[in-house]
Amino acid sequence: MKTLIVLPDELGAELKNTIPARQRSRFVSEAVEKQLRSMKFKKVLKETAGTWTDKNHPDMKTQAGINRHLGRIRGWS
Numbered sequence: 251m252k253t254l255i256v257l258p259d260e261l262g263a264e265l266k267n268t269i270p271a272r273q274r275s276r277f278v279s280e281a282v283e284k285q286l287r288s289m290k291f292k293k294v295l296k297e298t299a300g301t302w303t304d305k306n307h308p309d310m311k312t313q314a315g316i317n318r319h320l321g322r323i324r325g326w327s
Contacts, residue, residue, distance in 0.1 A: 269277045309315045
């Protein structure tokens with residue numbers, strides 16, 4: 251898919267001077283993908299904030315409790 255993206259002059263010049271011509275599309279694509287992934291992650295964090303509480307998981311209040319839990323899910327116990 252081709253998309254026209256307008257960059258500020260200084261940013262476009264820096265991109266042109268830093269990234270070789272046949273690698274710019276991939277570079278921009280990877281940068282956009284990384285930023286979108288970050289935005290999605292932050293959205294999920296915001297939406298799920300507060301769902302894990304001591305009240306919901308009293309067995310996980312201490313390091314020993316956490317270790318027991320990890321041992322169970324990892325098959326150590």
